[in-house]
Amino acid sequence: MNPILIRGGHLVDPAAHVDGRRDLLLADGKVAAVDMPGKIKHSAAEIIEAKGLVVAPGLVDIHVHLREPGQSYKETIATGTAAAAAGGFTTVCAMPNTVPVNDSPETTRWMQAPERGAAVRVFPIAAATRGSMGENLTEYGALKAAGAVAVTDDGKPILGDSVMRQALTAAARVNLPVIQHAEDTRLTGGCSMNAGALAFRLGLRGMPVQAESGLVERDIRVLSEIKDSRPHLHVAHLSTKAALDAVRRARRNGLRVTCEVTPHHFALNEEAIANYNTNAKMNPPLRAEADREAMIEGIIDGSIECIATDHAPHALHEKEQEFERAPNGITGLETALGLSIAILHVRHKLPLSRVIALLSSQPAAVLNLKGRGTLAVGSVADVVIFDPQKQWTFRALQSKSRSKNTPFEGWTLQGKIARTISEGRMVYGG
Amino acid sequence: MPPKTPDRKSPKIEIQSASVSSAKPPLIDPGSLLSSNDLTIDELRSILELADRLENEDPTQRDKRLFKRRVSLLFYESSTRTRTSFELAAKALGADTSLVSAQSSSIEKGESLKDTGITLRSLGAECIILRSPYSGAPYLLAETTGLPVLNAGDGMHEHPSQALLDLRTILRHLNAGSKVTEKTLADVTITICGDIFHSRVARSNALLLPRLGARVILCGPLPLLPETAAQLAPGIVIERDFDRALAQSDIVMMLRIQAERLAGLALDLEEYKGRYQANTARIAAQAPRALIMHPGPIIRGLEVTSEVADGPQSAIAQQVRNGVAIRMALIMRALASNGLHDVRPGKNGRR
Numbered sequence: 001m002n003p004i005l006i007r008g009g010h011l012v013d014p015a016a017h018v019d020g021r022r023d024l025l026l027a028d029g030k031v032a033a034v035d036m037p038g039k040i041k042h043s044a045a046e047i048i049e050a051k052g053l054v055v056a057p058g059l060v061d062i063h064v065h066l067r068e069p070g071q072s073y074k075e076t077i078a079t080g081t082a083a084a085a086a087g088g089f090t091t092v093c094a095m096p097n098t099v100p101v102n103d104s105p106e107t108t109r110w111m112q113a114p115e116r117g118a119a120v121r122v123f124p125i126a127a128a129t130r131g132s133m134g135e136n137l138t139e140y141g142a143l144k145a146a147g148a149v150a151v152t153d154d155g156k157p158i159l160g161d162s163v164m165r166q167a168l169t170a171a172a173r174v175n176l177p178v179i180q181h182a183e184d185t186r187l188t189g190g191c192s193m194n195a196g197a198l199a200f201r202l203g204l205r206g207m208p209v210q211a212e213s214g215l216v217e218r219d220i221r222v223l224s225e226i227k228d229s230r231p232h233l234h235v236a237h238l239s240t241k242a243a244l245d246a247v248r249r250a251r252r253n254g255l256r257v258t259c260e261v262t263p264h265h266f267a268l269n270e271e272a273i274a275n276y277n278t279n280a281k282m283n284p285p286l287r288a289e290a291d292r293e294a295m296i297e298g299i300i301d302g303s304i305e306c307i308a309t310d311h312a313p314h315a316l317h318e319k320e321q322e323f324e325r326a327p328n329g330i331t332g333l334e335t336a337l338g339l340s341i342a343i344l345h346v347r348h349k350l351p352l353s354r355v356i357a358l359l360s361s362q363p364a365a366v367l368n369l370k371g372r373g374t375l376a377v378g379s380v381a382d383v384v385i386f387d388p389q390k391q392w393t394f395r396a397l398q399s400k401s402r403s404k405n406t407p408f409e410g411w412t413l414q415g416k417i418a419r420t421i422s423e424g425r426m427v428y429g430g
Numbered sequence: 431m432p433p434k435t436p437d438r439k440s441p442k443i444e445i446q447s448a449s450v451s452s453a454k455p456p457l458i459d460p461g462s463l464l465s466s467n468d469l470t471i472d473e474l475r476s477i478l479e480l481a482d483r484l485e486n487e488d489p490t491q492r493d494k495r496l497f498k499r500r501v502s503l504l505f506y507e508s509s510t511r512t513r514t515s516f517e518l519a520a521k522a523l524g525a526d527t528s529l530v531s532a533q534s535s536s537i538e539k540g541e542s543l544k545d546t547g548i549t550l551r552s553l554g555a556e557c558i559i560l561r562s563p564y565s566g567a568p569y570l571l572a573e574t575t576g577l578p579v580l581n582a583g584d585g586m587h588e589h590p591s592q593a594l595l596d597l598r599t600i601l602r603h604l605n606a607g608s609k610v611t612e613k614t615l616a617d618v619t620i621t622i623c624g625d626i627f628h629s630r631v632a633r634s635n636a637l638l639l640p641r642l643g644a645r646v647i648l649c650g651p652l653p654l655l656p657e658t659a660a661q662l663a664p665g666i667v668i669e670r671d672f673d674r675a676l677a678q679s680d681i682v683m684m685l686r687i688q689a690e691r692l693a694g695l696a697l698d699l700e701e702y703k704g705r706y707q708a709n710t711a712r713i714a715a716q717a718p719r720a721l722i723m724h725p726g727p728i729i730r731g732l733e734v735t736s737e738v739a740d741g742p743q744s745a746i747a748q749q750v751r752n753g754v755a756i757r758m759a760l761i762m763r764a765l766a767s768n769g770l771h772d773v774r775p776g777k778n779g780r781r
Contacts, residue, residue: 197661203565203587203633276566320544320574322564324585
């Protein structure tokens with residue numbers, strides 16, 4: 001692996017408080033030097049000219065579904081990470097709702113094995129309970145030793161108070177966050193979209209806001225009752241103002257609660273379903289406009305610390321069904337940066353460095369991914385280089401993902417990725 | 431940022447676009463009828479007038495109109511009235527009909543709606559009449575086959591041909607003729623009572639009737655009538671007291687209580703009857719001149735008593751008769767449409 005010298009770019013490294021012109025030298029899979037333009041000399045290095053481009057830490061997505069093991073017709077670790085690289089991501093955290101459920105150190109290691117052909121770094125998130133059945137905890141210490149960076153029963157929320165208490169306590173002991181997909185499934189049976197006037201009009205059963213906020217509040221109550229340790233609760237794909245307010249209150253009360261929001265929950269509202277577009281069906285569902293606006297506000301005021309895609313590939317035949325029968329989820333790795341820049345930076349004037357922090361240093365910090373999400377000397381040589389001005393049209397057919405289920409087909413996005421470098425290797429562009 | 435979607439009725443996405451690209455939404459044949467909201471007042475008028483003409487036409491002339499054209503009925507749910515009247519309507523126009531129902535077809539083997547639709551198209555179907563337990567299924571069928579699709583009831587969503595035949599029944603009762611305008615029903619109050627939440631008939635009527643000026647009262651207990659129902663269209667109000675609703679009404683549409691759907695809802699059937707049943711005493715006291723309608727099937731003794739269902743104010747039999755005329759017009763309209771940019775195999779030359 002040759003050293004790489006990235007010259008003339010505008011370096012944005014929020015964790016290191018750098019936002020200006022710098023050259024960057026990568027060697028041996030690490031950041032070897034950062035300096036003012038022209039200062040770094042290296043005769044053997046491959047040179048990348050980055051004039052007019054932003055050089056940023058490789059993006060970190062802490063919520064993806066790579067579908068391996070078990071559902072490689074939707075996605076594989078190889079295709080999913082290729083999509084990640086094309087979207088500027090160099091780290092993805094893979095959810096455990098695979099077939100079988102990733103509830104063991106063996107599966108956790110299998111997902112990280114070189115044979116999987118991952119283009120970028122994959123950190124598994126293991127199941128919080130055996131088979132994600134919500135009853136018996138998995139072995140958090142062994143899972144962590146095998147490489148798991150968090151535990152969750154994503155998609156199958158932990159409803160029992162006592163199991164949630166056990167999970168938080170056990171995870172705190174080994175310093176792993178517990179991630180909750182906050183949905184009180186007792187309130188959402190048979191539901192396929194957000195509750196409200198539009199659901200009534202479409203004749204679809206709706207998931208009430210309370211199904212999300214109620215479980216977040218329950219989790220926070222359980223968390224607050226644990227006195228002898230300080231567990232970390234992370235709320236996945238937050239979608240409602242009520243749940244966001246609960247997170248804000250918990251944090252004010254000194255609890256360790258973090259949350260993420262997906263690009264689709266700040267880009268779209270429930271009206272994207274239009275005439276039963278199954279590519280606008282996901283869980284949590286697209287919400288009312290007021291909730292979408294609350295997600296933007298939460299990002300801008302800092303209540304939401306990360307953007308995560310919930311990349312959820314499904315085969316064409318699965319989405320080409322009646323709305324209520326189609327599975328939940330959309331792809332997201334290749335649209336996340338372009339949507340974030342277009343909506344948060346261009347429209348809502350959020351500084352680009354903050355957009356990048358939401359997509360790199362902050363998610364890395366939430367899951368304690370050391371050396372990722374920053375370009376300080378000595379950190380991992382994960383870099384994304386993109387043109388922040390360039391508008392481009394997203395075409396699902398050109399996606400690297402095996403699946404094409406996206407509501408953003410034909411959208412004009414802003415911020416075109418030129419290159420992605422993962423651990424010193426060029427994995428996209430160039 | 432999102433591309434512009436040229437389809438007529440889809441709700442607007444609130445996000446302003448930075449720029450626009452050329453992504454195409456799926457095409458739906460304009461001869462389709464998927465929602466009663468799809469029809470302009472002009473289209474409504476022409477359907478009603480066509481129904482009048484076809485009803486009065488010499489049957490031996492009428493059956494030349496769609497001679498040997500192929501109409502498929504695809505029924506994933508049981509049906510008496512809708513299926514039979516669509517079938518009679520198609521046959522009265524001379525068309526060949528074929529019926530596919532879930533219980534006796536490859537649907538039981540797991541064939542998808544898309545593949546079933548493509549199969550029917552390959553067998554020469556020029557129009558598919560679909561009943562499905564899933565809301566929105568007709569959109570999927572129309573998009574994947576390119577054929578005109580008539581929605582004969584989809585889940586809890588809509589049943590537009592029922593709303594049209596109900597409208598015809600109302601217009602005839604009022605001697606209002608078929609030349610409808612935005613004001614035709616301006617002084618008319620219509621109560622729809624019962625299980626609104628689960629009713630596609632209620633949605634199609636509540637969307638259609640206010641557009642002709644009617645005041646629509648939705649009536650029922652909270653578990654069957656959420657407050658959000660009032661937002662279906664302007665001109666809709668909720669009145670939970672049936673007697674008060676009746677006292678204001680010129681027309682009363684009773685809905686079937688779908689006993690199979692009440693599990694889990696806090697609803698006592700005896701209490702329901704006490705508050706919402708259309709019985710002789712209540713109708714005589716509150717609405718002695720109102721027209722009583724019901725889309726069927728009726729559960730006698732539950733939402734309506736036999737005396738009322740068979741009584742002089744009842745329009746139930748007229749509704750069924752009007753179904754054939756309306757459905758003849760809808761099938762004519764479907765097969766007369768010029769279709770999509772026609773790339774479908776085996777179709778050119780048969781029109």
